Amino acid sequence: QQPVQSPQAVILREGEDAVINCSSSKALYSVHWYRQKHGEAPVFLMILLKGGEQKGHEKISASFNEKKQQSSLYLTASQLSYSGTYFCGTGDYGGATNKLIFGTGTLLAVQP
Amino acid sequence: DAGITQSPRHKVTETGTPVTLRCHQTENHRYMYWYRQDPGHGLRLIHYSYGVKDTDKGEVSDGYSVSRSKTEDFLLTLESATSSQTSVYFCAISDQHRAKRYEQYFGPGTRLTVT
Numbered sequence: 001q002q003p004v005q006s007p008q009a010v011i012l013r014e015g016e017d018a019v020i021n022c023s024s025s026k027a028l029y030s031v032h033w034y035r036q037k038h039g040e041a042p043v044f045l046m047i048l049l050k051g052g053e054q055k056g057h058e059k060i061s062a063s064f065n066e067k068k069q070q071s072s073l074y075l076t077a078s079q080l081s082y083s084g085t086y087f088c089g090t091g092d093y094g095g096a097t098n099k100l101i102f103g104t105g106t107l108l109a110v111q112p
Numbered sequence: 113d114a115g116i117t118q119s120p121r122h123k124v125t126e127t128g129t130p131v132t133l134r135c136h137q138t139e140n141h142r143y144m145y146w147y148r149q150d151p152g153h154g155l156r157l158i159h160y161s162y163g164v165k166d167t168d169k170g171e172v173s174d175g176y177s178v179s180r181s182k183t184e185d186f187l188l189t190l191e192s193a194t195s196s197q198t199s200v201y202f203c204a205i206s207d208q209h210r211a212k213r214y215e216q217y218f219g220p221g222t223r224l225t226v227t
Binding site: 001002030032040041042043044047087089091098099100101102103104105 | 143145147152153154155156157160170171202206214215216217218219220221
């Protein structure tokens with residue numbers, strides 16, 4: 001039931017691109033992406049709703065394929081500040097409670 | 113930043129003792145959540161609230177109870193702490209009727225160690 005994220009970890013040089021995938025075995029209504037730096041709270045990046053929309057946040061964008069029950073997060077021209085652990089949270093219902101189930105995370109390290 | 117505080121921020125307690133963690137918000141958000149975070153497991157939902165006195169279980173609720181007597185406070189209680197409850201606990205809030213729709217804001221976390 002917990003969404004599967006891949007890869008588990010990735011190391012980049014500044015300026016390189018990365019893709020983080022989130023896959024669920026359940027039908028999805030929404031996918032949320034968060035970034036967490038070491039010792040801090042998760043911070044919201046973006047939300048994608050059923051409909052295949054793509055959203056962007058600075059040089060970070062994401063897509064949502066509801067038929068495949070997958071979402072991908074694209075980090076373009078990575079910066080040192082992008083380092084952290086990225087979590088996807090999946091919602092199977094966009095109604096009252098907004099309960100999310102989070103993946104186990106992808107550790108991203110950007111090196112100079 | 114959303115106005116969410118958690119107290120205490122750090123706590124060490126002994127096995128078998130009761131522990132209460134507090135989450136306080138100043139955003140008047142309707143929905144509040146308690147998560148625990150452990151290495152290799154990501155964030156797992158313990159309990160959540162969809163209004164004052166309205167709560168329900170999450171995926172890892174055994175050994176935990178919650179209460180919400182007013183909008184701004186959501187309490188998580190470990191009735192009899194065990195070593196398996198050593199973790200970092202995060203509170204989050206959300207509101208369905210805002211323009212940003214359903215995003216969750218997280219508090220700073222409470223690091224709990226049960227010895």
